Amino acid sequence: MSPNPAAALVAAELTKTYPAGRGGPPVRALDGLSVSVAAGTIVALLGRNGAGKSTTVKILTTLARADSGTAEVAGIDVSRDPDGVRHAIGLVSQKSSSDPMATGRENLVLAGRIQGLSRSAARGRAAELLARLDLADAAGRLAKTYSGGMARKLDVAIGLVHRPRVLFLDEPTTGLDPEARAAMWAEIGRLSADEQTAILLTTHYLEEADRLADRVAIVDAGRVVVEGTPDELKSELRGDTVQVELVAGAAHAVAVLERVPGLGEVSADGTRLRARAESGAQAVPGVLAALDESGIAVASVTVARPSLDDVYVRHVGREFAEEAAA
Amino acid sequence: MSTISAPPLPTMAAAPDGARRANATGALLRHSTFLTARAVRTLLRQPAYLAITLVQPVIWLLLFGQLFRNVVRIPGFTAASGSYLEFITPGVIVMTALFSSGWAGTVYIEDMDRGVMDRLLASPVRRGAMIVGTLAYQSLTTTVQTLIVFGIAYASGARFDGGAVGVLVTVLAACLISVVIASFSNAIALLVRQQEALIGISQFIVLPLQFLSSSIMDTRVSPAWVRHVARYNPVDWATTAARSALSGHAEWGAILPRLGFLLALAVAMGRLATRAFRSYQRSL
Numbered sequence: 292m293s294p295n296p297a298a299a300l301v302a303a304e305l306t307k308t309y310p311a312g313r314g315g316p317p318v319r320a321l322d323g324l325s326v327s328v329a330a331g332t333i334v335a336l337l338g339r340n341g342a343g344k345s346t347t348v349k350i351l352t353t354l355a356r357a358d359s360g361t362a363e364v365a366g367i368d369v370s371r372d373p374d375g376v377r378h379a380i381g382l383v384s385q386k387s388s389s390d391p392m393a394t395g396r397e398n399l400v401l402a403g404r405i406q407g408l409s410r411s412a413a414r415g416r417a418a419e420l421l422a423r424l425d426l427a428d429a430a431g432r433l434a435k436t437y438s439g440g441m442a443r444k445l446d447v448a449i450g451l452v453h454r455p456r457v458l459f460l461d462e463p464t465t466g467l468d469p470e471a472r473a474a475m476w477a478e479i480g481r482l483s484a485d486e487q488t489a490i491l492l493t494t495h496y497l498e499e500a501d502r503l504a505d506r507v508a509i510v511d512a513g514r515v516v517v518e519g520t521p522d523e524l525k526s527e528l529r530g531d532t533v534q535v536e537l538v539a540g541a542a543h544a545v546a547v548l549e550r551v552p553g554l555g556e557v558s559a560d561g562t563r564l565r566a567r568a569e570s571g572a573q574a575v576p577g578v579l580a581a582l583d584e585s586g587i588a589v590a591s592v593t594v595a596r597p598s599l600d601d602v603y604v605r606h607v608g609r610e611f612a613e614e615a616a617a
Numbered sequence: 618m619s620t621i622s623a624p625p626l627p628t629m630a631a632a633p634d635g636a637r638r639a640n641a642t643g644a645l646l647r648h649s650t651f652l653t654a655r656a657v658r659t660l661l662r663q664p665a666y667l668a669i670t671l672v673q674p675v676i677w678l679l680l681f682g683q684l685f686r687n688v689v690r691i692p693g694f695t696a697a698s699g700s701y702l703e704f705i706t707p708g709v710i711v712m713t714a715l716f717s718s719g720w721a722g723t724v725y726i727e728d729m730d731r732g733v734m735d736r737l738l739a740s741p742v743r744r745g746a747m748i749v750g751t752l753a754y755q756s757l758t759t760t761v762q763t764l765i766v767f768g769i770a771y772a773s774g775a776r777f778d779g780g781a782v783g784v785l786v787t788v789l790a791a792c793l794i795s796v797v798i799a800s801f802s803n804a805i806a807l808l809v810r811q812q813e814a815l816i817g818i819s820q821f822i823v824l825p826l827q828f829l830s831s832s833i834m835d836t837r838v839s840p841a842w843v844r845h846v847a848r849y850n851p852v853d854w855a856t857t858a859a860r861s862a863l864s865g866h867a868e869w870g871a872i873l874p875r876l877g878f879l880l881a882l883a884v885a886m887g888r889l890a891t892r893a894f895r896s897y898q899r900s901l
Binding site: 355377380388401402404406433 | 659732739741
């Protein structure tokens with residue numbers, strides 16, 4: 292793999308196996324994962340829980356070591372010079388990681404001081420970030436009094452205090468209510484533009500990857516199964532998705548749909564059938580007629596433009612939402 | 618406020634290796650100071666907890682002081698200069714240090730649970746500073762508690778012929794035992810990573826250490842086996858050293874080796890905590 296000079300982060304063929312827990316087999320968390328992030332862009336690692344996203348972040352942020360493979364962050368090798376990497380990165384971990392017994396401002400100043408800023412530089416940067424993230428009014432309050440959305444913004448501010456070259460956002464909106472999530476998305480979008488920071492984002496929300504990321508890498512079983520811009524990924528799926536909800540599961544429903552002209556890639560998942568069609572609208576009458584003839588009762592039919600969910604199904608072979616919920 | 622623009626930051630990642638290594642010691646000191654300050658600030662913001670840490674030794678002192686007032690009459694009990702209150706003051710000081718430092722590791726577990734630990738480990742903070750920070754904080758707390766116990770004892774009529782030197786040795790002994798136990802507690806915290814398990818283990822260690830020493834009872838009137846065990850008990854080293862220094866006739870030949878043992882044990886426990894840190898990181 293030739294290193295890309297503009298890349299803020301390059302990881303190649305990372306593997307990591309965790310030793311067996313009580314009686315269980317060892318867990319292969321990463322199985323040759325490769326990913327890169329160009330300077331100033333956002334890349335999303337999209338996958339269900341346990342796919343290997345967080346292990347990747349742990350390795351790239353020097354918290355854990357890969358069993359094999361190489362990784363450079365901001366041009367620095369993570370295993371050879373972890374301390375150098377730590378100066379160049381910011382980490383917003385899954386859980387809120389501010390000190391609850393310190394104020395927002397104190398949290399930021401401490402993080403800045405640890406990164407080597409002088410007291411006045413840390414204070415200045417803290418004030419700047421608090422204002423930027425709309426936390427100026429809460430700057431003097433203890434972090435434990437912050438709402439979920441505010442605490443998350445403070446986490447992001449802490450990650451940015453030293454103007455890192457690469458910012459890691461590990462599931463930044465998990466556990467936030469929809470309003471706070473929308474606010475966070477707006478914030479992250481602005482950040483990547485203003486701070487010239489490369490962002491590696493992990494998420495199990497398709498919509499989040501679609502909205503925020505310049506490029507999406509779908510991760511499953513410890514490797515990247517497909518990677519590209521959201522549009523590229525979607526456009527590789529030609530046509531529309533036709534989704535049929537049946538009243539009751541029917542074993543032969545897939546076979547019935549496969550005979551409908553213009554319909555392909557039929558799959559079934561309980562009472563839900565999915566298929567692709569060049570033009571969804573034109574395919575629907577044929578679908579309904581065929582199911583009706585075979586005596587299969589239909590609850591609803593929907594036609595949709597390709598989504599990342601379809602991309603996920605195609606490459607991982609399972610539906611995303613159910614995997615994520617499992 | 619929003620228009621403050623910070624000057625461009627030096628890119629430390631680009632600093633030459635030698636310069637960075639030379640900065641390492643400075644960084645260790647600075648980071649230790651930051652983290653100690655954080656711990657002290659947290660303590661000051663929890664008035665209820667602060668009150669409990671301060672009230673506890675007072676209760677030990679007055680409760681035991683009253684309860685066992687007459688043990689000094691047992692034949693063979695030291696009671697060189699007099700009252701049982703004077704006898705147990707160093708005992709209660711060491712006991713207080715012991716109990717509060719047994720809890721030290723709970724801070725690590727809270728930090729792990731909240732993700733603060735991971736954030737710190739992904740930052741350039743020196744690992745040593747994360748240990749030194751908690752130990753410095755423990756020593757600070759112990760010093761304040763020790764002085765308060767002395768104050769209460771004095772107000773209750775205890776007098777110590779050892780004077781300022783005696784007080785100094787007592788503070789030192791209490792801080793050393795506090796560092797030993799806090800390091801142990803930190804190491805256990807990093808290994809078990811669970812609050813209940815840590816507290817269980819810590820109580821299991823601390824209580825026997827406490828009672829198999831001369832803190833509240835002269836071992837000369839205890840069964841012989843207790844006397845033997847106490848000789849190898851760091852809590853007894855601290856108590857005996859402090860008590861001797863506080864008496865009018867300090868036996869330095871007994872005090873200095875005990876302080877030396879405590880120091881050596883503190884270093885060993887510090888090493889253990891550092892190794893436990895590595896094991897925690899390997900498990901990530």
